[in-house]
Amino acid sequence: MSIWLAASGLVMIILVGLAVDLGGTVGAQQRAQDVARQAARAGGQQLQAAGAVRGDGVTVDPYAAQRAAQTYLAGSGMTGTASLVNGQTVHVTTTATYECTFLGIIGLTSFTVHGTADSRTTRSVDGVEQ
Numbered sequence: 001m002s003i004w005l006a007a008s009g010l011v012m013i014i015l016v017g018l019a020v021d022l023g024g025t026v027g028a029q030q031r032a033q034d035v036a037r038q039a040a041r042a043g044g045q046q047l048q049a050a051g052a053v054r055g056d057g058v059t060v061d062p063y064a065a066q067r068a069a070q071t072y073l074a075g076s077g078m079t080g081t082a083s084l085v086n087g088q089t090v091h092v093t094t095t096a097t098y099e100c101t102f103l104g105i106i107g108l109t110s111f112t113v114h115g116t117a118d119s120r121t122t123r124s125v126d127g128v129e130q
Contacts, residue, residue, distance in 0.1 A: 013102065013105065014102075014103075014105065014106060016102060017100075017101070017102025017103045017105065017106075018102075018103070020101055020102055021098075021100045021101055021102055021103045021108070021111075024098050024100075024101070025098045025111045025113065027098075028096050028097075028098040028111070028113045029113040029114075029115070031078075031096065031115075032078065032094045032095070032096045032113050032114060032115030033094075033115035033116075033117070034115070035072075035073065035076045035078050035080070035094050035115060036080065036092045036093065036094040036115035036116055036117035037092075037115075037117040037119075038072060038076075039069040039070075039072040039073050039076075039080065039082060039092045039094070039117070040069060040082075040090045040091070040092040040117040040118055040119035041119050042068045042069055042071070042072045043060070043065035043066065043068045043069035043072075043082055043084075043090035043092065043119060044060060044065065044089075044090045044119030044120070044121050045068070046060060046061045046064035046065040046067075046068050047059065047060060047061060047121065048060070048061045059087060059088065059121075060084060060087065060088055060090065060121050062084045062087070065082070065084055065090050066082045066083065066084060066090075069082030069090060069092050070082055073092070073094065078094050078095070078096050079094065079095050079096075080092060080093050080094035080095060080115075081093050085118075088120055088121050088122070089118050089119065089120045089121075090118065090119045090120075090121075091116070091117075091118050092116065092117050092118075092119075093114065093115070093116045094114065094115040094116075095112065095113070095114050096112070096113050096114075096115075097110050097111070097112050097113075098110060098111045098112075098113060
C-alpha cells in the first residue's frame with residue numbers, strides 16, 4: 001500500500017509540474033510574440049520625415065527603425081534581433097527562456113521560446129493602400 005501511495009504521489013507531482021510548467025511556457029511564448037510585435041511596431045514608426053511630409057511616400061529610416069526596435073527589446077529584458085527588409089518592413093525575432101518550477105525533478109530545467117513579427121509601413125488614403 002505504501003509503495004502504491006509513494007508512486008501515485010510522484011505521478012501526481014509530475015502531472016502538476018506538467019500543468020504548471022507547460023502553462024508557464026505558453027505564457028513565455030505569448031510574451032515573446034508580443035514583445036516582437038511591439039518592437040516591430042516601434043521600428044515601423046521611424047519614418048524618413050522629409051518624404052512623408054511632402055507626400056512623396058513613406059519610407060522607413062533603416063537606422064532609426066533598427067535602433068527603435070532594439071531599444072524596445074532591451075527595455076523588455078528580452079534578447080532578439082531587428083532588421084529591415086525591402087526598405088519598408090521591419091522584421092523582429094525574440095528569444096526567451098522559461099525556467100521550470102517543477103519539471104526539474106525529471107531533468108527538464110528550462111524551455112526556450114521564440115517570437116517573430118513584421119511591421120510594414122504603407123501609405124493609405126481612406127483605408128485604401130496607395
